[in-house]
Amino acid sequence: MNFKECKRCGTCCRKGGPSFHFEDKGIIEDGHIPARHLYTIRKGEPVRDNISEKIVYAPSDIIKIKGQKNGWTCFYYDEIEKRCAVYKYRPLECKLLKCWDTREIERVFGKNLLTRKEVMSSVEGLWELIVEHDQRCSYKEIRKLTDEHGKTKKENLSEKIDEIIAYDKIMRELVVKKGQLDSELLDFLFGRPLSVTMRLNSAEKL
Ligand code: SF4
Known part of the structure; x- marks a missing residue:
């Protein structure tokens, strides 16, 4: 790809949304993204690894945003306006994801994941x-x-x-x-x- 800025195509927001990291704890605690809009992939649960595209077993809790109508599009993605409804408070992975350069997100992927315990x-x-x-x-x-x-x-x-x-x-x-x-x-x-x-x-x- 040869573009260098987000075109707001929404592709990443339709692919299952972010996993939460320690850095995102305050977003939940302050209610910007409430727990009722989240779900947990529990330790040991089979899950598709977005980088390797293989099925792996979750090493710990993975907290994610629910999809729309049980699909993969993030609950907060506004299809009509083509925008994120919680943009100011979007989780770390959403801030780092640049589809034209995945190096930053690969650095944090699967690390310091937030768990229900925290x-x-x-x-x-x-x-x-x-x-x-x-x-x-x-x-x-x-x-x-x-x-x-x-x-x-x-x-x-x-x-x-x-x-x-x-x-x-x-x-x-x-x-x-x-x-x-x-x-x-x-x-x-x-x-x-x-x-x-x-x-x-x-x-x-x-
Ligand atoms: S939180 Fe916002 S930026 Fe992140 S996947 Fe959902 S709609 Fe997209």
Whole structure:
């Protein structure tokens, strides 16, 4: 490419949006980009690496902006005006991304990623629930059970996987109904539902 400034074509904003870094913590805490507009890719969750274009397992939480209508276009991208609705407060990766020269973004890619711990660990009660959910719905454990089931076809292994998925579903329902939690926060606090991510992952043939 031979241009040297952003033409506001929106291509980068339609490709899944940024991952949050430590530097972006204040944007969430100050409410410029509220947590209900975010989702978390949890540790161990299969994810497409935008640089290598391969599927890798998330090394830690990866916090991202939700897409529009469950697609890849960033929630904040205004298709009509061709602009970012939070431009002044856009995350680090959006500031660094220049599609004609990716050196700056490659330097930070995957480094100093913000996790839920930095944002949520001071919220008593809720943080403990997040940790418990992470332990009971660990992607590493699910992968182990799935692999074993693939080899041995043992019925009790698929039952265990179903139990984990059921716990994930019931826990989400309970925190909304009994805990009065805003349902829009669920994908940030507990990652996307396992019923969704496991369907996506099998579609990717992982
Ligand atoms: S936050 Fe703004 S600049 Fe970043 S991907 Fe979304 S719309 Fe684009």
